[in-house]
Amino acid sequence: MRWLPDAMGRLQAAALELFLERGYEATTVADIAERAGLTKRTFFRYFADKREVLFIGSERLVEAFVAAVTQAPAEAPPLAAMEAGLHALGDSFTAERHRFAAERAAIIASSPELQERELIKLAAMAAAAAAALRARGVGEPAATLAADAAITVFRVAFSRWVADDRPEGFRALTRESLDTLRMLAAAP
Amino acid sequence: MRWLPDAMGRLQAAALELFLERGYEATTVADIAERAGLTKRTFFRYFADKREVLFIGSERLVEAFVAAVTQAPAEAPPLAAMEAGLHALGDSFTAERHRFAAERAAIIASSPELQERELIKLAAMAAAAAAALRARGVGEPAATLAADAAITVFRVAFSRWVADDRPEGFRALTRESLDTLRMLAAAP
DNA sequence: GTCTATAGTGCGATAGAC
DNA sequence: GTCTATCGCACTATAGAC
Numbered sequence: 104m105r106w107l108p109d110a111m112g113r114l115q116a117a118a119l120e121l122f123l124e125r126g127y128e129a130t131t132v133a134d135i136a137e138r139a140g141l142t143k144r145t146f147f148r149y150f151a152d153k154r155e156v157l158f159i160g161s162e163r164l165v166e167a168f169v170a171a172v173t174q175a176p177a178e179a180p181p182l183a184a185m186e187a188g189l190h191a192l193g194d195s196f197t198a199e200r201h202r203f204a205a206e207r208a209a210i211i212a213s214s215p216e217l218q219e220r221e222l223i224k225l226a227a228m229a230a231a232a233a234a235a236l237r238a239r240g241v242g243e244p245a246a247t248l249a250a251d252a253a254i255t256v257f258r259v260a261f262s263r264w265v266a267d268d269r270p271e272g273f274r275a276l277t278r279e280s281l282d283t284l285r286m287l288a289a290a291p
Numbered sequence: 292m293r294w295l296p297d298a299m300g301r302l303q304a305a306a307l308e309l310f311l312e313r314g315y316e317a318t319t320v321a322d323i324a325e326r327a328g329l330t331k332r333t334f335f336r337y338f339a340d341k342r343e344v345l346f347i348g349s350e351r352l353v354e355a356f357v358a359a360v361t362q363a364p365a366e367a368p369p370l371a372a373m374e375a376g377l378h379a380l381g382d383s384f385t386a387e388r389h390r391f392a393a394e395r396a397a398i399i400a401s402s403p404e405l406q407e408r409e410l411i412k413l414a415a416m417a418a419a420a421a422a423a424l425r426a427r428g429v430g431e432p433a434a435t436l437a438a439d440a441a442i443t444v445f446r447v448a449f450s451r452w453v454a455d456d457r458p459e460g461f462r463a464l465t466r467e468s469l470d471t472l473r474m475l476a477a478a479p
Numbered sequence: 480g481t482c483t484a485t486a487g488t489g490c491g492a493t494a495g496a497c
Numbered sequence: 498g499t500c501t502a503t504c505g506c507a508c509t510a511t512a513g514a515c
Contacts, residue, residue, distance in 0.1 A: 180475070180478035180479060181475055181478070182475050182476065182478060183478070183479065215411065218411060218414070219407035219408065219410065219411045220407065222407065222410035222411055222414055223403065223406060223407045223410055226406070226410055244447045244451070244467075244468055244471055245471055245474075245475060247447055248443060248444070248447055248468065248471055248472045248475060249475050251443040251446070251447075252440055252443060252472065252475070252476075255436060255439040255440060255443065256436070258439070259432045259435055259436055259439075263432070279432075280432055280436065283432055283433050283436055284436045284440065284476060285476045285477075286433075287368070287369055287370050287433060287436060287437050287440070287476075288370065288440075288472060288473045288475075288476030288477065289473075289476065289477060290368035290369070290370060290371070291368060291371065
């Protein structure tokens with residue numbers, strides 16, 4: 104197995120399998136490496152820690168989000184620019200990826216350690232989005248508030264999408280959540 | 292030292308000192324226990340893990356928040372009830388506690404591990420707030436959205452308060468942040 | 480690729496309070 | 498004497514150093 108290609112992909116696949124089979128806590132890094140035909144040492148060459156094996160790839164999402172925010176019309180108000188970013192994210196959440204997303208979400212929900220990691224990834228996304236808003240001329244604290252609110256909308260939309268893949272898809276869920284937030288803010 | 296009173300308080304004080312002196316990562320649990328005149332084993336009797344020594348007491352804040360939300364006038368819309376909760380929280384952030392809060396915040400800012408823990412504590416607060424809203428008859432996803440938005444407002448207000456203790460205090464910062472969020476949501 | 484430090488746990492012993 | 502906080506030790510897994 105030693106020089107088979109895609110060591111990282113094999114490690115990710117092995118990790119997902121084992122986490123589903125025996126649970127996250129009951130799986131050691133050595134177990135994952137063994138199933139992938141590699142050693143523990145190699146695992147840590149690819150992933151900074153055990154949790155990270157489930158989160159690699161989030162930088163791409165952040166980039167897509169930021170690019171869409173940056174390219175939104177200059178006259179678009181902050182939350183409208185955020186909505187463009189969310190819809191760019193939505194492109195990643197297609198029907199084909201639904202199964203993987205749901206399995207991954209179930210694993211994360213089973214472990215506080217993994218929830219912590221998820222939250223800090225979302226916080227990093229929010230920080231990047233806030234920076235993109237500031238680059239558009241939005242001041243503080245408006246930029247941080249708009250970015251965090253958008254991530255909240257994303258979390259709600261994502262958890263609904265995972266629980267029930269409606270035919271209208273992720274985009275509609277995002278729009279509904281954002282509308283609900285606007286309605287809440289409009290109430291006295 | 293074995294039977295001196297307030298072992299937990301001594302451990303917390305020792306931890307804060309050492310984290311400020313040498314940094315969080317460079318401090319071992321054995322170091323903290325030694326300075327408090329106790330052993331590593333005793334540390335773990337009081338705190339589930341090393342990070343937790345900086346977060347004990349957050350349950351009280353959650354309770355205060357939830358109580359205020361529950362007691363808000365029945366006709367108050369969701370975000371108004373959340374505002375009541377935030378102001379109840381604000382009672383804990385007085386001028387006397389400012390120094391401690393700032394030191395603690397600086398330590399947390401220095402370590403990703405601690406930031407993760409802070410985020411999950413805030414998420415727990417948001418979940419409790421959402422439950423309090425549902426008990427008031429607010430449906431989903433409105434309850435989750437309103438609760439998360441309120442925690443966002445809290446984070447912004449808190450970070451501004453830590454950076455600069457203005458005479459108007461925490462309450463004014465909360466109100467300003469919430470007003471800004473409402474303004475953002477009102478824009479097309 | 481091995482070797483080590485540290486976090487965190489289980490269990491039994493012990494010291495002091497009452 | 499009992500009760501309980503603390504301790505000592507042995508152990509595993511993560512993570513990083515050499």
